[in-house]
Amino acid sequence: xxxVEQDPGPLSVPEGxxxxxxxxxSNSAFQYFMWxxxxxxxxPELLMYTYSSGNKxxxxxxxxxxxxxxxxxxxxxxxxxxxxxxxLCAIRDSNYQLIWGAGTKLIIKP
Amino acid sequence: SQTIHQWPATLVQPVGSPLSLxxxxxxxxxxxxxxxxxxxxxxxxxxxxxVGIGQISSEVPQxxxxxxxxxxxxxxxxxxxxLSDSGFYLCAWRQSNQPQHFGDGxxxxxx
Numbered sequence: 001x002x003x004v005e006q007d008p009g010p011l012s013v014p015e016g017x018x019x020x021x022x023x024x025x026s027n028s029a030f031q032y033f034m035w036x037x038x039x040x041x042x043x044p045e046l047l048m049y050t051y052s053s054g055n056k057x058x059x060x061x062x063x064x065x066x067x068x069x070x071x072x073x074x075x076x077x078x079x080x081x082x083x084x085x086x087x088l089c090a091i092r093d094s095n096y097q098l099i100w101g102a103g104t105k106l107i108i109k110p
Numbered sequence: 111s112q113t114i115h116q117w118p119a120t121l122v123q124p125v126g127s128p129l130s131l132x133x134x135x136x137x138x139x140x141x142x143x144x145x146x147x148x149x150x151x152x153x154x155x156x157x158x159x160x161v162g163i164g165q166i167s168s169e170v171p172q173x174x175x176x177x178x179x180x181x182x183x184x185x186x187x188x189x190x191x192x193l194s195d196s197g198f199y200l201c202a203w204r205q206s207n208q209p210q211h212f213g214d215g216x217x218x219x220x221x
Contacts, residue, residue, distance in 0.1 A: 043214045101153055
């Protein structure tokens with residue numbers, strides 16, 4: 001079992017829809033969770049950074065952590081074509097190294 | 111503000127040739143620096159990281175090496191490239207307990 005699992009997609013939704021992106025992880029000791037957005041031929045860009053359980057909101061983006069289920073989510077409201085990208089979840093281990101999901105390719109159709 | 115530069119953006123090299131990719135960070139001091147490789151449709155694989163000048167940790171055995179000759183400079187090298195070295199190489203930096211931030215990567219093709 002991989003330490004972090006993420007469905008690679010692609011996930012295709014119409015413009016304006018609410019998008020839900022998810023990752024599961026195996027180590028209950030993990031506490032720091034990140035979401036990165038990566039456009040084609042570019043480096044990953046940090047979107048959200050959360051600690052422990054709960055929700056964190058930033059504009060149209062909400063990151064949610066459920067430590068009891070070992071499940072993290074990224075919600076995008078009012079999705080736009082410019083949100084089309086690959087979204088990577090990353091979890092920081094006790095050595096400050098990141099464990100990465102495979103990334104979900106998101107396509108927002110105009 | 112901090113910025114990170116990677117070059118070149120694209121590189122095509124023959125098998126057996128040497129490699130040198132450079133990464134520099136501006137606007138911060140004594141950052142932790144990272145080299146990753148990303149295969150198509152996959153997550154990031156950590157290759158090397160450095161906590162200071164001359165200090166390099168290798169995560170996977172491979173045909174590559176890294177060096178940190180200056181505080182904000184990180185270099186990825188190879189003496190003889192293999193076909194399997196093709197990929198997208200990313201440099202990242204981190205300060206204290208903050209998240210990592212990435213450069214725009216180098217797409218390396220080996221012919």
